[in-house]
Amino acid sequence: MQSKPVRIGTRGSRLALAQTEEVKRRLLFAHPGLRAEDIEIVVISTKGDRILDRPLSEIGGKGLFTEEIEAGLLDGSIDLAVHSLKDMPTSLPDGLMLSAFLEREDPRDAFISPRAKSLAELPPGAVVGTASLRRQAQIKALRPDLEVITFRGNVETRLRKLAAGEVDATLLALAGLKRLGLADRVTAVLDPVDMLPAVSQGAIALETRIEDELVREFLAPLNHRPTEIAVTAERALLATLEGSCRTPIAAHAEVAGEHLTLIARLLSVDGTQMFETRREGHVNDAAALGADAGLELKSRAGDAFFATLFGSL
Numbered sequence: 001m002q003s004k005p006v007r008i009g010t011r012g013s014r015l016a017l018a019q020t021e022e023v024k025r026r027l028l029f030a031h032p033g034l035r036a037e038d039i040e041i042v043v044i045s046t047k048g049d050r051i052l053d054r055p056l057s058e059i060g061g062k063g064l065f066t067e068e069i070e071a072g073l074l075d076g077s078i079d080l081a082v083h084s085l086k087d088m089p090t091s092l093p094d095g096l097m098l099s100a101f102l103e104r105e106d107p108r109d110a111f112i113s114p115r116a117k118s119l120a121e122l123p124p125g126a127v128v129g130t131a132s133l134r135r136q137a138q139i140k141a142l143r144p145d146l147e148v149i150t151f152r153g154n155v156e157t158r159l160r161k162l163a164a165g166e167v168d169a170t171l172l173a174l175a176g177l178k179r180l181g182l183a184d185r186v187t188a189v190l191d192p193v194d195m196l197p198a199v200s201q202g203a204i205a206l207e208t209r210i211e212d213e214l215v216r217e218f219l220a221p222l223n224h225r226p227t228e229i230a231v232t233a234e235r236a237l238l239a240t241l242e243g244s245c246r247t248p249i250a251a252h253a254e255v256a257g258e259h260l261t262l263i264a265r266l267l268s269v270d271g272t273q274m275f276e277t278r279r280e281g282h283v284n285d286a287a288a289l290g291a292d293a294g295l296e297l298k299s300r301a302g303d304a305f306f307a308t309l310f311g312s313l
């Protein structure tokens with residue numbers, strides 16, 4: 001394609017590297033003339049990787065896992081970036097775009113515990129570790145008697161803390177565990193009705209410079225259209241609701257042919273309030289359906305809901 005190697009930027013966690021290797025494999029498959037040495041992987045450390053002692057919601061700010069990588073795209077030191085779409089803000093810096101979405105892995109959450117076969121079977125008062133307000137809120141909604149504590153670090157760190165007995169159980173994205181070859185650690189897969197996934201969970205996005213048509217064309221064969229449509233609906237919902245990453249939001253869209261189904265939830269952190277809605281429609285209306293669902297949740301929850309949400313944290 002070009003004489004210089006294509007440089008792919010990524011975070012350095014084992015999951016990020018596994019995802020980047022997957023992208024490299026797919027690029028080599030899509031472009032038979034391309035050699036492995038034509039693709040260079042550039043590891044970039046982000047704020048989200050460096051600050052490990054506080055909940056993400058407390059550090060605040062958008063793009064904790066993306067800012068430094070996007071700077072690399074903008075200054076030309078990398079040509080594309082591989083991200084877990086779940087960790088990406090809904091608005092990108094000027095000049096950048098999401099050019100392709102790999103086929104989504106299973107978006108559900110996994111329950112992992114040496115003490116119980118499922119969330120329902122945990123003894124009263126058991127301690128569940130999670131850093132996600134979305135998981136915390138839904139755990140509390142299902143089992144108000146459980147104790148939820150903040151639990152950070154990458155996937156392997158969390159599994160180590162669980163094995164060391166710091167908590168009785170944890171929840172992790174099944175997608176990440178599968179990509180790390182750790183699916184055998186899963187105790188039970190949670191039903192999305194109980195634990196609706198995060199927006200974009202399981203999806204990998206490839207970010208590029210808008211003007212770099214060569215790279216965009218190079219990535220085009222990797223795009224999975226149904227995934228693109230589903231995450232478009234989910235991210236449009238998120239965009240109407242995210243005044244802050246402190247708001248527990250959950251959503252899942254599915255595409256069957258030309259038909260899109262979207263389920264979305266807005267919760268209070270303590271799980272006592274939950275607003276849910278659904279949309280169905282044509283895939284061409286993905287963004288409008290998502291935005292409309294978001295507006296409905298916002299107005300049903302009302303100003304008082306958002307006021308207490310921020311006041312209580």
Ligand SMILES: NCc1[nH]cc(CCC(=O)O)c1CC(=O)O
Nearest residue numbers: 084086172173175176201202203
């Ligand atoms: N916030 C961290 C993060 N970002 C993406 C994944 C998993 C893979 C995915 O959802 O695509 C994870 C770990 C987790 O939530 O268990």
